[in-house]
Amino acid sequence: MDLEDEDLPVAEAIANLLETARRRREVRGISSGRPAFRLSELRQELLRGRVFEDPARLLARLRRRGLLEEATSGRGDRLYVAPAAEELLGLLHRATLAEPPVPAPTPGPMAPDEAAEIQDMDAAFFVYLRDLLENRREEALEFARGFHLEALLEYTRELFGEDLYLDLALSLLQQYALADVPLLAPNGRTTGTTGFHLALFGPPGTGKSFAIDDLIRGNPKSGVPPHGLPGRNRYCGGITPAQFLRVGSYYRGRTFNFIVPEFNDWFKYRGMVEPLKLVMEQREVKWETTFGTVGPYTFRSYFSVNYNVRVAGGSDYWTTIADPNFAALEDRMLLRFHLMTRDRFRAVEESAQRLELGEIDFSLAERIRDHLTLVYAIQTRHPLVSRWNLRPVALSRRLYDRLGEVSQKALARTEHPKFSPRLKGRAVKLAAAGALVGYFAHEEEKGALPVGRAEEELARRFYAEEIEAREGRRFGSA
Secondary structure: OOOOHHHHHHHHHHHHHHHHHHHHHHHOOOOOOOOEEEHHHHHHHHHHOOOOOOOHHHHHHHHHOOOOEEEEOOOOOEEEEOOOHHHHHHHHHHHHOOOOOOOOOOOOOOOOOHHHHHHHHHHHHHHHHHHHHHHOHHHHHHHHOOOOHHHHHHHHHHHHOOOOHHHHHHHHHHHHHOOOOEEEOOOOOEEEEOOOOEEEEEOOOOOHHHHHHHHHHOEHHHOEOOOOOOOOEEEOOOOOHHHHHHHHHHHOOOOOEEEEOOHHHHHHOOOOHHHHHHHHOOOEEEEEEOOEEEEEEEOOOEEEEEEEOOOOOOHHHHHHHOOHHHHHHHHHOEEEEOOOOHHHHHHHHHHHHHHHOOOOOOOOHHHHHHHHHHHHHHHOOOHHHOOOOOOOEEOOHHHHHHHHHHHHHHHHHOOOOOOOOHHHHHHHHHHHHHHHHOOOOOOOOOOOEEOOHHHHHHHHHHHHHHHHHHHOHHHOOO
């Protein structure tokens, strides 16, 4: 049965519900009977994926084919039963995946069951949000009304000091940005979304892994509690880019964050630069090998990655940033440069010592995570928080003027700039992510969230420092 393009997200949602129902029966030891789902469950699944198509047409077609039977549950809700679940699941999977995943072209472990991985992450987010609303709602809202970008920056500064705090803040702000909230121009036209890829670049030992992974997912071994979104961060340590391209098709229409600890290895993998560029641009991906074809599919998720480079007197560093493959990374991600300077070494050493001695106070970790989860749920229209409205971020001419002053100063220093014009766009997204932190601080206001002075200053600082890094000015080699 051929499906229209608009039916594909509905087909994927039905497949997810049937798989979940089947696994529940297996856990309970039920061998007879037929998997089923309620219409209300389907609508909630579609809302979680930000799919707004009416499922009635596809449900009617499946009923006519005898693949679904309709009944009425005790709650008056429509119940859909699959009399031939395996046949229906096979049809839905063939329709939603243009080509089935193929074996990797290089030796290595097979890709995990990514559909089950996604369902586990969805369940983790749902359980956390429900627990928050049932047990910590008033406390969370009281904290949220006084929380904004300045408070987030101050918290990360208190944790790890002036030399390290900005990396932690960038990682947390990317978590807010995952809601992919619309950006509104002064004339009211949507000109983009908040989501961005984040890359930390520099030698090992500069604190990059801590910022993108330990802080976000938590690290029980070192006593670091999770600060990031529950169920929305997919760790990719040990996954090759070939494996990633295979499993990426499962994430069509969904927005997650992929944490990659060694992204430089992905870009060195033969034949991977072009497909990874398409992935980061959220364009249609089709990957052909001698073993078969993966795709086409469109990837809507984001990355937070380490790009490790060993630096000997700075030569390896400058060789790397002159590499056109690296330029492809830089042009498509919000990228933060680092060298292991004397000051940074001392800051990392002192922070590691304080962490090991138990002197770092993560007292706001749960509150920030609750705040982040609430903002994300509201801005992605989760049904459990429907009383609040999605609010886009309003861009202003003033923000662009301030960033323009930075680039004009840089251009006055050289006729051949070493930074991309796209860097300014990354700074804008960073300011917009900062505006999301103030959702409840601006709760009494209506309409779009404003980009204030603090957000402008953060964007300006990031833009100026990253231009200086590309010129060598931050590292004394200009």
